[in-house]
Structure formats: structure tokens, C-alpha cells
Amino acid sequence: MKKSVLSITPSVHKSTIAPEIYGQFSEHLGRCIYDGVYVGEDSDIPNTNGMRNDVVSALKALHVPVLRWPGGCFADTYHWRDGIGPKENRKTIVNTNWGGVTEDNSFGTHEFMELCRQIGCEAYFSGNVGSGTVQEFSDWVEYCNMGGISPMASERRANGQDEPFNVKYWGIGNEAWGCGGSMRAEYYADLCRQYSTYLRNYSPEHKIFKIASGANVADYHWTKTVMERAGQAVDAVSLHYYTVPHEDWQHKGSATDFTDEEYYTTLHKTLQMEELVENHTRIIKQYQGDRKVGLAVDEWGTWYDVEPDTNPGFLYQQNTMRDALVAAINLNIFNNHCDTVCMANIAQMVNVLQAMILTEGSKMVLTPTYHVFEMYKGHQGAKQLESYAETTLLNHDDQAVPDLHVSASQQADGSILVTAANLNDTAAIPVTCMLGGAKPTGVTARVLAGAPAAHNTFAAPEQCSSSHLRLPCTFPAPLIETLPYSPPGMVLEPEIFISMCSFIMLPPSDAPEYRFCVRPRSDTGAKARRGNRFSRRILFPEPASAARQPPASARPAPPPARPARRAPCFPISAPRAGRSASCENTSPVRSVLNGAGTSSPGSGPSASSGTAHHRRSHSAPTAPFWKSDPHPCAVSFRNSVP
Secondary structure: OOOEEEEEEOOOOOOEOOHHHHEEEOOOOOOOOEOOOEOOOOOOOOEEOOEEHHHHHHHHHOOOOEEEEOOOHHHHHOOHHHHOOOHHHOOOEEOOOOOOOEEOOOOOHHHHHHHHHHHOOEEEEEEOOOOOOHHHHHHHHHHHHOOOOOHHHHHHHHOOOOOOOOOOEEEEOOOOOOOOOOOOHHHHHHHHHHHHHOOOOOOOOOOOEEEEEEEEOOOHHHHHHHHHHHHHHOOEEEEEEEEOOOOOOOOOOOOOOOOHHHHHHHHHHHHHHHHHHHHHHHHHHHHOOOOOOEEEEEEEEEOOOOOOOOOHHHOOOOOEHHHHHHHHHHHHHHHHOOOOEEEEEEOOOEOOOOOOEEEEOOEEEEOHHHHHHHHHHHHOOOEEOEEEEEEEEEOOHHHOEEOEEEEEEEOOOOOEEEEEEEOOOOOOOOEEEEEOOOOOOEEEEEEEEOOOOOEOOOOOOOOOOOOOEEOOOOOOOOOOEOOOOOOOEOEEEEEEEEOEEOOOOOOOOOOOEEEEEEEEOOOOOHHHHOOOOEEEEEEOOOOOOHHHOOOHHHOOOOOOOOOOOOOOEEEEEOOOOOOOEEEEOOOOOOOOOOOOOOOOOOOOOOEEEEEEEEEEOOOOOOOOOOOOOOOOEEEEEEEEOO
16 A cells, blocks of 8 residues: 655744634624524523624634624625614614525624624624725724724714724725626726725724735636735735535535535535635735735635525535535645735634534534634644645546645644645545654644534534544553554553544654554445444554564564454654654544545545655645545644654
């Protein structure tokens, strides 16, 4: 079986990963705001100032850095004055973009800022350019940010907020090429420059960050025109790209019922995000002049057909392990392009599209995508590290997908976090992880694994959830079992199920190999095995030092091997005498997110005969990080160094 090498170079890095890359998006769409995050002060659902306690608590655990609001398409029909003042006096609005429902505007500027306060994140306002005016937008900025005496500041104080909100991020319209006004690039660019003139800073300590409405997918003409005409007036240009399995937007595909071909098509399409980021960035750099303009991917995620028997305008869809892999891929891409990607906002936070959280009355469930964000949050504010991966291409040439996708970073305390997604849903491939120059002292890991269609429901909320691994560094370990080609070790935590894997830390410099084994619970075929979970065994071999090992002739013969029951495993070798640490995977648990499947020979997508070698700060097509069972999973490794 072919082995792949993943190399992490702690001494080489591009930039710091902006925490805002892990941003969220909450639009007045379906049940995202009402019933999602906001239930009102009089609700029987536990809340604080109208915000659901369970949802807020879950979002706080993600360390959400920034939250975009009120749209989306809704932003260019929203007039902010309708959402301030006593709630009984607020105007109602018909949401003509999403479902035609009537909203009472009980959730407005003050309520949104209260939500951000409870979560602990920055606010990102999308202003109304499509149906609004320069004056209206300018007044909103003054209302939120003016600390002195002015008409807007006085009105804010009369509504109960003495100190300014100091909103940093302001989007100058949304999708101006479409629902935000159906504008030509030239027309919008001139408007953007005009609006930017009147979006003023009211405090030198709290300068605002202006984001232009950017391109739809590969509309490079739009980016070029906006940068050419208005690039000196903004701090970033946005980009929107949704992963849609089918070209027909009336039949995009099911969120939970999909074929192997649709699985790989979805992953192939989401990988196009890297091409889009690189090409739009190239244009931005060409026209930014002597100031830096960032790329804000403020809408991204999967978009499928709505769940049966739900309002088509509410965009409510389930969230599977396939979506978790999509999230892992995109976050890896953003991490590896952190020198230019300044913000990203997944669509959307609750009950809409690729949501973190689903609610139903008083019930709440966390999605597989939520767990990916929770596993990846350690990248926020860390140094992005150069990575090199050998990958094998899966599927057909026109829909090729690498079997491994990774990113890595180093935090201020020296710990290294590696997040890897194994995209192969049928095979486990050993991977050696090399940490050049690092001398880790320990390893922790988490895994997220399951069949591609596995998802959490209100009846079964823990089908896909992260599982922690703790690897103590005590030697020698008592002899309990010996595997072929493996030194004596002991079995810990038998029969613990793995749903996801996340961090790993290497043992002390003179430690032996660790083997992490994942085995299927049955020998059934691929189709029957898709919904299975895996038991976990951790073996700690004795130190490999010659001084502690008896000669081969004196060692007791190992017990007979049981090939039929032996699970593939991935060994982790500690660095010796300054050598690089290595991680060899043989379990089908993927890195950061895996897909489901089986390791049956000859089944699954075809692999290309060649191996792709990419010397970049992002993972190139390569083998799955974890190798063993065929199910997809997510994995991240965290290495602590002295």
C-alpha cells in the first residue's frame, strides 16, 4: 500500500491567520433570526434579553470572531430606522426575498449588538445600497459609532445606548450584481466610491473597515472594475461562492440522499474555491497600489434543495459529514491564503443552508459542520505554517479530488495544530507526518468520522460528534498485546467509538512509536458499513531505545496474529536526537473530516496512477491522513513543543 508524506515546516510561514476567517453570517432568512437566535424576552425557551441561551452558549464555544447581518439579499431591502426604538412602535416589513413572510422588526440594531455582546464577537453590518440612500447609510454609521454630540448619537442614547457601539466592519451593499440592484460593475464601482466618502470614522481608536460588494464566483471583470475605480476607497472586496452539486438551481440535489458520484462532485466543486481566491487576489494586488486590500469571502458554503415539507424560501437543509468535509476544505484554503483572505463568513449560522446549529422549538442540535469549526478554532490568530503533501487523485479526471487536504499553524505557546481532511470514502492510506525541526513533547487528537450522509437529528443528536484522544507518556508500558511488526504495548480505552478526530501531540524525544487503531465493528460490505461507527484502541509500545530493548533472540515469541481481526493503524514516531517527528496513519479515520466508505479492494472511486506533489502552504492532492476504516472523518493534530 502506497504511503504518503505530510511535511510541516515550523520555520516557514506566510502570515497570521486572521480570526475573522472563522466568521459567521446571520440573515433575516427563514428561521435564522426569529426562532433561531432570537425568541424574545417573554419566550418559554430559556433566554437572556431575548437571545436563546443554548444557541449563544454553543456559539461562544466556537470563539466566533465576527458576525455578518442583516443580509444577504435582505440587506438591500432593510431600512435600519424601522428596527430601533420601542418595539411596539416599529414598522413591520414583508421579507420579499425569502418566503414573503411578515416580520415585526423586533430584532434590529440594538438586538443584534446585544447578540454580538453575548457571543463576544465583532459586528459586520451590510448596508443598504440597492434601495437605500447615501444619507441613510451615513446616518447608520453615525448612529452606531458617534461618541460625541450629534443628532444620531442623541437618538441612540434616547433608545437606551449611551456609549457608541463602535461597529468596525461595514459592507457597502450586497451582491450588487444581483439581488442588491442588478448593477453593472462600472455603475456599482462609482456608487461604492461615493458611499465610501460618507462612511466616516468617528474615533481614531475605532476606525471602520469598508468592504465592497464583490464578485459572483469567477466574475473577474467585476473585481477588476471595482478595484480599478474604487480600490483606493475600500479595505476589502468580497467574494461569494456556494458549492452546489448540480448546475440546475431548481434541482440542486438532496442534502442527505446522494450517490458516490454526487459526493465527489460536491468536493470537486468546493475545491474550486482555491482557484477563485488566487485569481481574485491576483487582480486585487494588481490594483491596490501602495495600500493593502483584502479579500473577504463573506458568503460560502453548500446549497442543496430544501428539506421536504419545508418552506422553499427558508432554505432549511440538513447537514452531513459531506458538509463537514466541505467546511474543512474551505477553512484549510482560507488558512493557507491568510496573507490575502482577511475574512470569511459561512452561510449561515442557524437553520439556513450550511448551518452550525439547527433548532426546533426548545430543541437544539449541533451539526457536523459545527464540530469542524470547533476543531479548527485553534488556528485563529496563529501563524500559518508551510506544508507539503503528497496526494493521490481520486475520481475521474474532470472531477478529480485529492485524498488529503490539510493546513497547519503554530500558536504563541509553540504548539502546532495540523488539521487534515481525508476525502477518500473507500480506502485508508498510511501517511507519515514530518515536523521539521520541532521537538514535540506530547500529542492529543480528536476525530470526527462517519458515513458521508451521516448527520445529527433531534432524535439522535450525537451521530456525528468529536471524540477526544489522550495519550499519556508513561514508559515502559505493561505487555498486553503484540501486533505484527509492532513492539509490545498495552490497550487503552477499548471499544470507545470514534466519531471524529482532531488534535495530536507527539511523545517525548526518546519515546517509541504510538499506534492508533480504528477497526470496523463488523465485516459487512461497503453499503452496509456506511452507517457504522468504529471502536478505538490505543497502543503504547515500549521505548525503542536499544538500551531498554532485549536482543531479538531473548524476546518472547509474539502470540499468533489474527489477520482477520487486526485493524489498520497509524503509528506516530517521536523524534530521536533532533530528528523530525513522524506520524504514520493507517486507520480510515480521515484527517479533519472523512467521508464514509469501505476499504474493500477494488471498490470506490478510481485513483490516478500518478501522485501529485505540491510544494505550497496548502495541501495538494494526497493520501488520507488517517488510514484504517473507510468512513470519512476529520482530524487535527496539535503538537506541543518545549
